[in-house]
Amino acid sequence: MRVIVTGGDGYCGWATALHLANRGHDVAILDNLVRRSWDNQLRIETLTPIAPIQRRLERWEQLTGKPIELMVGDCCDYPFLSESIRRFHPEAIVHFGEQRSAPFSMISRERAVETQVNNVVGNLNILFAMRDLVPDCHLVKLGTMGEYGTPNIDIEEGYITIEHNGRKDTLPYPKQPGSFYHLSKVHDTHNIHFACRIWGLRATDLNQGVVYGVITEETEMDELLINRLDYDGVFGTALNRFCIQAAVGHPLTVYGKGGQTRGFLDIRDTVRCIEIACNNPADSGEFRVYNQFTEQFSVSQLAEKVKEAGSKMGLDVTIEHVDNPRVEREEHYYNAKNTKLLDLGLQPHYLSDSLLDSLLNVAVKYRDRVDMKEILPRVTWKKGAVEEAAGVK
Ligand code: NAD
Numbered sequence: 242m243r244v245i246v247t248g249g250d251g252y253c254g255w256a257t258a259l260h261l262a263n264r265g266h267d268v269a270i271l272d273n274l275v276r277r278s279w280d281n282q283l284r285i286e287t288l289t290p291i292a293p294i295q296r297r298l299e300r301w302e303q304l305t306g307k308p309i310e311l312m313v314g315d316c317c318d319y320p321f322l323s324e325s326i327r328r329f330h331p332e333a334i335v336h337f338g339e340q341r342s343a344p345f346s347m348i349s350r351e352r353a354v355e356t357q358v359n360n361v362v363g364n365l366n367i368l369f370a371m372r373d374l375v376p377d378c379h380l381v382k383l384g385t386m387g388e389y390g391t392p393n394i395d396i397e398e399g400y401i402t403i404e405h406n407g408r409k410d411t412l413p414y415p416k417q418p419g420s421f422y423h424l425s426k427v428h429d430t431h432n433i434h435f436a437c438r439i440w441g442l443r444a445t446d447l448n449q450g451v452v453y454g455v456i457t458e459e460t461e462m463d464e465l466l467i468n469r470l471d472y473d474g475v476f477g478t479a480l481n482r483f484c485i486q487a488a489v490g491h492p493l494t495v496y497g498k499g500g501q502t503r504g505f506l507d508i509r510d511t512v513r514c515i516e517i518a519c520n521n522p523a524d525s526g527e528f529r530v531y532n533q534f535t536e537q538f539s540v541s542q543l544a545e546k547v548k549e550a551g552s553k554m555g556l557d558v559t560i561e562h563v564d565n566p567r568v569e570r571e572e573h574y575y576n577a578k579n580t581k582l583l584d585l586g587l588q589p590h591y592l593s594d595s596l597l598d599s600l601l602n603v604a605v606k607y608r609d610r611v612d613m614k615e616i617l618p619r620v621t622w623k624k625g626a627v628e629e630a631a632g633v634k
């Protein structure tokens with residue numbers, strides 16, 4: 242299958258592009274490398290030293306003989322995007338290429354606008370290019386579990402059947418996102434759903450939970466293929482951050498009470514879920530939604546697991562409940578469905594001691610690269626960035 246992976250230089254996209262290429266698909270990465278410049282602007286770096294994308298791809302081809310084409314450009318640049326799609330003629334577009342940090346989107350008005358314009362316009366451009374150039378192509382779009390928020394009822398996969406005043410319908414599940422970033426994903430969802438209805442496009446929205454881990458079969462083939470692993474207060478996510486904090490002796494930063502519960506998955510399952518979605522395209526006109534996570538945890542539970550695994554390795558791990566920089570429920574009901582990908586054959590890698598050990602070992606290996614000043618959160622939901630500290634606007 243011919244697949245374009247937008248955002249293929251990023252955390253999920255890099256692992257996925259290699260995985261699909263390894264499985265024999267004809268893969269092109271489309272990325273404007275903006276994530277590398279956001280890191281520069283915020284003066285942060287991934288824990289793991291990632292090579293320039295061209296070197297990564299050269300090494301990949303040397304090792305496997307399976308070339309991956311590179312298209313450097315912006316999904317928001319329609320002439321570039323449409324020409325790339327026209328020329329490559331993909332059968333699937335896996336769309337990761339968005340600004341994906343909730344704290345980044347809450348830094349300031351400028352960052353909120355940048356996030357929503359980047360994400361909504363890029364996604365809309367893909368929809369128009371599909372309509373006009375590749376109407377049979379399958380869009381595999383990365384959404385987020387955070388679109389649903391934390392309702393006091395079970396979370397279904399995209400749709401809910403409701404009876405109201407004696408009538409019944411199956412409707413999009415209500416959305417209560419918790420940041421301007423998460424809101425951008427809701428806007429994307431609405432645009433994709435509409436495009437499927439009016440133009441007969443086919444799309445799968447993968448509402449992914451928080452991803453953890455760094456190693457996949459392909460990225461561990463060579464040091465030059467290593468994936469990024471963010472630990473800073475803007476782009477770092479819960480479990481990855483906790484492992485790196487444990488490695489450098491920083492107290493684990495549980496925000497508030499720590500009862501915030503989310504869906505989580507191993508990056509080895511991310512790549513597999515995408516492959517499954519590509520191999521089983523939606524029908525023309527169909528807008529499918531799958532919840533892409535394998536287990537639910539509260540942040541306190543994760544911190545306890547990291548503490549236990551770290552202690553076994555001889556690390557002195559403590560947990561600190563820091564003031565929550567976000568506005569979110571810290572104790573709530575959470576029960577989300579996730580059976581559709583399992584029904585299609587996903588065999589999950591559940592969070593295990595061996596995964597925690599391996600992640601802690603990676604963290605220990607690179608811990609000299611950690612900038613301790615970047616660990617505590619500096620962006621608050623109420624006031625944005627603490628500017629003099631974060632140096633970001
Ligand atoms: P990332 O920041 O590591 O990678 C995103 C990539 O997209 C970067 O390489 C960036 O340069 C590129 N990009 C951004 N805007 C672009 C544009 N306009 N045109 C071309 N390229 C662009 O992020 P990630 O963690 O790999 O996340 C990928 C996707 O998966 C995002 O859409 C995110 O919302 C979703 N997701 C991520 C997680 C997670 O835990 N990391 C969880 C759920 C969903």
Ligand code: USQ
Binds near residue numbers: 386477478499
């Ligand atoms: N949290 C802590 N301590 C930390 C970091 C986070 O307690 O040091 C808490 C947050 O307050 C939140 C939860 O952990 O309640 C998750 O936060 P996160 O930063 O791990 O993840 P989030 O901001 O939700 O965003 C990440 C990705 C995003 C993706 C989302 C999936 O950056 O791209 O969409 O996970 S989900 O959470 O399912 O919406």
